[in-house]
Amino acid sequence: MSYIQIKDVVKRYHGKVSVDHLNLSIDQGEIFGLLGPNGAGKSTTIKLMTGLLPLDGGDITIHNQSVKHSSFQVKKRIGLVPQDLAIYESLSAKENVEFFGRLYGLRGQELQSRVKWALEFVGLSDKAKDQPKSFSGGMKRRLNIACSITHKPELIIMDEPTVGIDPQSRNHILESVKELNRMGSTIIYTSHYMEEVSAICTRVGIMDQGRLIACGTHGELREQVSHEERILLQVSGTSTQLIQAEQELKHYALIKKVIMTDSSIEIFMRTPGGDLQDILFILSKNQVAVHSLTRVEPDLEFLFLTLTGRKLRD
Numbered sequence: 001m002s003y004i005q006i007k008d009v010v011k012r013y014h015g016k017v018s019v020d021h022l023n024l025s026i027d028q029g030e031i032f033g034l035l036g037p038n039g040a041g042k043s044t045t046i047k048l049m050t051g052l053l054p055l056d057g058g059d060i061t062i063h064n065q066s067v068k069h070s071s072f073q074v075k076k077r078i079g080l081v082p083q084d085l086a087i088y089e090s091l092s093a094k095e096n097v098e099f100f101g102r103l104y105g106l107r108g109q110e111l112q113s114r115v116k117w118a119l120e121f122v123g124l125s126d127k128a129k130d131q132p133k134s135f136s137g138g139m140k141r142r143l144n145i146a147c148s149i150t151h152k153p154e155l156i157i158m159d160e161p162t163v164g165i166d167p168q169s170r171n172h173i174l175e176s177v178k179e180l181n182r183m184g185s186t187i188i189y190t191s192h193y194m195e196e197v198s199a200i201c202t203r204v205g206i207m208d209q210g211r212l213i214a215c216g217t218h219g220e221l222r223e224q225v226s227h228e229e230r231i232l233l234q235v236s237g238t239s240t241q242l243i244q245a246e247q248e249l250k251h252y253a254l255i256k257k258v259i260m261t262d263s264s265i266e267i268f269m270r271t272p273g274g275d276l277q278d279i280l281f282i283l284s285k286n287q288v289a290v291h292s293l294t295r296v297e298p299d300l301e302f303l304f305l306t307l308t309g310r311k312l313r314d
């Protein structure tokens, strides 16, 4: 039996479906990535898992306990790092972490040692006495994480924890996720950055319009697009030449999508059959100069485009 089971879950807001008959199983010990564009239904799914929103259909069990019937017991197992920061600006960093530790029943010496550990873990020990209003966005995000891990949750759910932060804090958070997993927590990590989920997750589910459209290890998902090719060209030409070339490329049967800027063309093409020579011929016929050509390895972005016809971050 899987650690988390999401069975035929439905959620509607004002009659509009946001999570559409979602089925998903996650095992203990996984770092599971939930990838999808804005509005795909990731945050709603997480709110349903953590009992913050009632289900309109289906059920979710965590460690065999239903969120519908044992919401309190389920919540104790979870550390939620919400997308919107849940920290108090007027409390110090330490007081913030203490506050959340107390909510989970920690007291006395245990509370103090867990707070110390959590602040150290996120690299904020030297800022323990400072109020988060003086923190950078990345530091606030790290404090948000400290608040959710103090009680040693067996399941940590992070909802887009790296949105709008500097690369150093981003790397720190990604390393923290791997470390928390090594220490025994199961992790669910939502993101619309495929690079992040590719780098840290053992398995990835791709959501779009409330549905799970693909799920598997990184290798399994890449296999689904192994007969596809993504080519990136640096080019130059007048706008008329570029537009004409773009139109002709779009009519080439094996090309699935063409994304053009004034200096680059990105082509998604089916293989075998799609011929590079034909592409170069179309460009040269329209007097578009090619300065470089790169074949990009099939990735999750490409899989998303293949399945939906859209880019993850259109």
Ligand SMILES: Nc1ncnc2c1ncn2[C@@H]1O[C@H](COP(=O)(O)OP(=O)(O)OP(=O)(O)O)[C@@H](O)[C@H]1O
Pocket: 013, 014, 018, 036, 037, 038, 039, 040, 041, 042, 043, 044, 045, 083, 160, 192
């Ligand atoms: N409180 C709400 N009231 C009405 N509609 C909502 C509400 N919250 C979410 N939605 C809608 O539900 C759908 C799914 O939203 P959700 O926030 O779950 O997506 P998401 O994948 O987490 O996106 P993001 O990356 O932008 O957070 C969207 O169409 C959104 O507009």
